[in-house]
């Protein structure tokens with residue numbers, strides 16, 4: 111279990127902390143939804159869990175194994191000099207080590223992930239030529255292939271139609287069933303139904319009264 115205690119993040123020059131003494135727990139084999147308005151601190155918390163943003167104070171314990179992080183579509187970097195297929199393949203690198211020799215199971219898992227996320231027709235495109243939303247889906251496919259212990263998703267359904275959102279829901283539920291600790295920031299009401307636990311953030315603080323476990 112990931113345990114967050116008294117976590118505070120203050121961006122340079124900001125008058126208010128983005129996260130203010132947050133306490134929260136994130137369990138394996140479960141979906142935790144981070145819920146809250148724009149600016150409530152959801153992305154900041156995900157970045158700290160991903161290890162890409164150091165906290166100003168407080169602690170995060172229990173992040174074990176591998177972590178897959180799919181940032182908000184506006185924040186997905188374009189810099190990978192790869193095709194879509196190549197970017198999804200990167201999900202195998204941790205398992206395969208330095209030589210990165212794909213076996214039949216790896217190839218099948220890459221193809222399955224691309225098919226599930228609807229990337230088949232994009233497979234040969236350059237990652238850098240895709241829209242932010244398409245790039246985000248590539249990173250989601252990469253995360254599926256990786257079979258990470260912790261899967262962090264920042265608004266994975268933003269800008270998608272209902273059918274594509276349903277695909278994301280299936281992926282999220284399957285990742286938790288596989289055993290991952292899934293943490294998903296969202297403000298889509300329908301995602302609340304997927305949650306084993308909902309952590310509501312209001313102005314950087316956990317709103318305990320609105321905490322919910324199903």
Ligand SMILES: Nc1ncnc2c1ncn2[C@@H]1O[C@H](COP(=O)(O)OP(=O)(O)OP(=O)(O)O)[C@@H](O)[C@H]1O
Nearest residue numbers: 121122124128146147148149150151152153154155
């Ligand atoms: N790089 C940054 N520098 C300064 N302030 C920031 C930075 N990133 C976020 N903030 C501020 O920190 C607060 C929390 O932002 P955060 O992005 O974590 O919220 P959020 O709930 O994910 O909202 P959104 O969905 O709009 O990204 C906001 O007040 C935001 O303006």
